[in-house]
Amino acid sequence: MADDLLADFVRADRERGLGTYGIHVHREGHEPVSHRFRSDDRVNLYSVAKTFTSVAAGLAEAEGLLSLDDLFLDHFPELRPVAADGFERVTLRHLLTMTSGSSHHWSSYERVDPADLLREFVAAPLEAVPGERFRYVGSGPYAIGRVIARTSGADLRAYLEPRLFRxxxxxxxxxxxxxxxxxxxxxxxxxxxGELARFAQLILQGGEWQGRQVVPADYVRRIAAEKVSTAPVAAWGPQFSDGYGLGVWLGGDGTFRMDGAYGQFVVIDPERRAAITVTAHFERSGDLLTAIHELLATL
Known part of the structure; x- marks a missing residue:
């Protein structure tokens, strides 16, 4: 059954050179199906990490440590003197949805030269009113991680260790x-x-894992429901034109996805009650995403 279900995807990987490391399919009411193209080593998930950061914010919100409506500078008042004009209106929601309006450009593959990346981010001039324009950069999620560290007393990874990873x-x-x-x-x-696939299943199941509500169901619902326009990046390709939620890209077909560079994907289809997880290294990741949706259509 597993070979039959994934046969077309395996063939597509071979014929199109998709560079897949592994694929895992979870369908509610069915046994999971997976295929390895190489050993299941830990790999950089790239921007899929943004969804983990979003979930951490949801957990912290449920614990009363923060609200997505909080003004960022309320958590870092010592940065007010260096904050750019208008940054006082930036909320945590703006940071998660990439709509802070900041001109700061940074991603984690770039070297960090300033003494404090957060201070540099806050001081960078705004190029749009907070909430009005989508700009996909790493600074916002990084700032969310710093808020979680300040409010919880544990850095982002340590905060998630007992609440999610364990x-x-x-x-x-x-x-x-x-x-x-x-x-x-x-x-x-x-x-x-396989580890990422468990997170995918958790999100598909509304935050429930083995009879335990690990992530608040309301926050999981909001991940794809709180949508902002991604019109400024629509030229990247059709897969980027349907909006962005709280750390996920939205699809026009009702799906949403975690999306990392070089083909790290989790595609969740609430209607089909299915989640497909892929790790890979492929420059044209849009071709890989197409193959995933071709597989999804057969489930």
Whole structure:
């Protein structure tokens, strides 16, 4: 059955050179199906990490540590003197949805030269009113990680360890950090395909795992429901034109996905009650995403 279900995808990988490391399919009411193209080593999930950071914010919100409506500078009042004009209106929701309006450009694959990346981000001039324009950068998720560290007393990885990683059976994942020791939050989280697939199943199941509500169901619902326009990046391709939620890209067909560079994907289809997880290394990741949706259409 597993070979039959994934035969077309395996053939597509071979014929199109998709560079897949592994694929895992979870369908509610069915046994999971997976295929390995190489050993299941931990790999950089790149921007899939943003969804983990979003879930951490949801957990912290449920614990009363923060609200997505909080003004960022209320958590870092010492940065008010250096904050750019207008940054006082930036909320945590703006940071998660990439709509802070900041001109700061940084992603975790770039070297961190300033003494404090957060201070540089806050001081960068705004190029749009907060909430009005989508701009896909790593600074916002990184700032969310810093808020979680300040409000909880634990850095992002340590905060998620007992609340998310341990319940899912994910043992001490690596998460690269900035020079100050804070996880990058937007990227550089390393997991196996199978470990990421457990997170995918958790989200599909509304935050429930093995009879336990690990993530609040209301927050899981909001991940794809709180949508902002991604019109400024629509030229990247049709897969980027349907909006962005709280750390996920939205699809016009009712699906949503976690999306990392070089083909790290989790595609969740609430209607089919299915989640497909893929790790890979492929430059034209849009072709790989097409193959995933071709598979999804057969479930």
């Amino acid at each position: 319940p899912l059976g994910v043992h001490h994942p690596a998460w690269h950090t900035c020079p100050l020791g804070f996880p990058f939050a937007d990227s550089e989280l390393f997991l196996r395909t």
